[in-house]
Amino acid sequence: MPDHDGSPIDRATPAPRGPHDDALVAAALRALPELAPQPDLWPDIARTLAARRRPPATRWILPLALAATLLLALLLPREATTPTASTTPAVATSRATAPATAPATDAAGAELDRLRLRSQTLERWIAAVAQRAPQGSRDLMAAVEVEDLIGLVDVQLTAASDAEALPLWRQRVALLEDLANIRGSAYATAALDDGLAAADASSIRIH
Amino acid sequence: MLAAAGRARHGGGCDQSSLARILVDVSTTSFQIEVPDTVLARARRGESGALEQIYRAFERPAYTLALRMLGDAEHAREAVHDAMLRLIERIGQFRGDSPFWGWLRQIVVNEALMRLRRDRGFDADELPADDATPGDATPPWAFADARRVEHALACLPALTRSVLWLYHVEDYTHQEIAALTGKSVSFSKSQVMRGSQRLRALLEPQQEPAHA
Numbered sequence: 001m002p003d004h005d006g007s008p009i010d011r012a013t014p015a016p017r018g019p020h021d022d023a024l025v026a027a028a029l030r031a032l033p034e035l036a037p038q039p040d041l042w043p044d045i046a047r048t049l050a051a052r053r054r055p056p057a058t059r060w061i062l063p064l065a066l067a068a069t070l071l072l073a074l075l076l077p078r079e080a081t082t083p084t085a086s087t088t089p090a091v092a093t094s095r096a097t098a099p100a101t102a103p104a105t106d107a108a109g110a111e112l113d114r115l116r117l118r119s120q121t122l123e124r125w126i127a128a129v130a131q132r133a134p135q136g137s138r139d140l141m142a143a144v145e146v147e148d149l150i151g152l153v154d155v156q157l158t159a160a161s162d163a164e165a166l167p168l169w170r171q172r173v174a175l176l177e178d179l180a181n182i183r184g185s186a187y188a189t190a191a192l193d194d195g196l197a198a199a200d201a202s203s204i205r206i207h
Numbered sequence: 208m209l210a211a212a213g214r215a216r217h218g219g220g221c222d223q224s225s226l227a228r229i230l231v232d233v234s235t236t237s238f239q240i241e242v243p244d245t246v247l248a249r250a251r252r253g254e255s256g257a258l259e260q261i262y263r264a265f266e267r268p269a270y271t272l273a274l275r276m277l278g279d280a281e282h283a284r285e286a287v288h289d290a291m292l293r294l295i296e297r298i299g300q301f302r303g304d305s306p307f308w309g310w311l312r313q314i315v316v317n318e319a320l321m322r323l324r325r326d327r328g329f330d331a332d333e334l335p336a337d338d339a340t341p342g343d344a345t346p347p348w349a350f351a352d353a354r355r356v357e358h359a360l361a362c363l364p365a366l367t368r369s370v371l372w373l374y375h376v377e378d379y380t381h382q383e384i385a386a387l388t389g390k391s392v393s394f395s396k397s398q399v400m401r402g403s404q405r406l407r408a409l410l411e412p413q414q415e416p417a418h419a
Contacts, residue, residue, distance in 0.1 A: 026375035034267040159317045
């Protein structure tokens, strides 16, 4: 079984080649010219690499932002019943409520399903919040950092086996929760501003 | 400078004599490029120059492989882009106990197969049994030019084309192809056989209509 992570595979078994016909079709295919990507791909790759290697000065922002919003994690919804039910999805089930009595063989699959569902829920929530609340520059940079990390996990997930996928999905959900915290703090601030503005307007009308 | 050993580029038409020459010349995959340890060491340290050197050495075989499998230039670009990023992220994990080119090629194949699974529906994309049976006559690709072979190849379903390419050009075994695609060894064999038959049919000269 080859390693889907890119490790070399066992080539000990020789390929059973067919008759002369097989060699001819192989020769015809090998004779096709090699092609290069157009336009050049390297500038795109170099840009992506540069974006991932941010200056060390910005590295402190992420842990600071995460620490500052840790409290919000307790207030954030764990799962929404529907994406449009509310602007702040209702709490449904938490990680602690995962079926502990499920058979061991199904446990990983069940957790994978749950993580995927939670991932979708968080993504919808983050997308909805991002449209409603402006981001401060520090929050934005922290969010970009987390999004990059999610991108890295996604790259690994694309070729991960089932066994490798579970920890990656856990990591993805954890990162999405971090991102939700960052987005959530901006959303809460915006909601507070809206509330104060509405109160001010109402006060002006009364008087 | 990287040694581009094993690179073989051929084009144009094929008669029997040139075909025999090709059979000798292109006995290895064009991926078989030696990367010096010094370049690998610099790449592991994240030096952009070394990473670009590696990319430049492999951009053509990597893109050609992705393009032949996916049949779409933009998808092939994306696959190579993502494969190179993945390679760069993991180059520190490369142990060096097998050829670097084989490791890189496996990453490109995985990226291409992942896209086939995601975009096209792996199960629906295979060639059914064909009525055509190989005869004793000289196969049509012996006389076909590269453009016609390329066109005929593009007419095959993506999965069949990928299996054919991995088997005939990249020297993957049926067992390896079966494991990569999540199918059986028989599936790989049948796709190679049917793909070859379909290529033959597509390259057969068109019959002239009979005059009254």
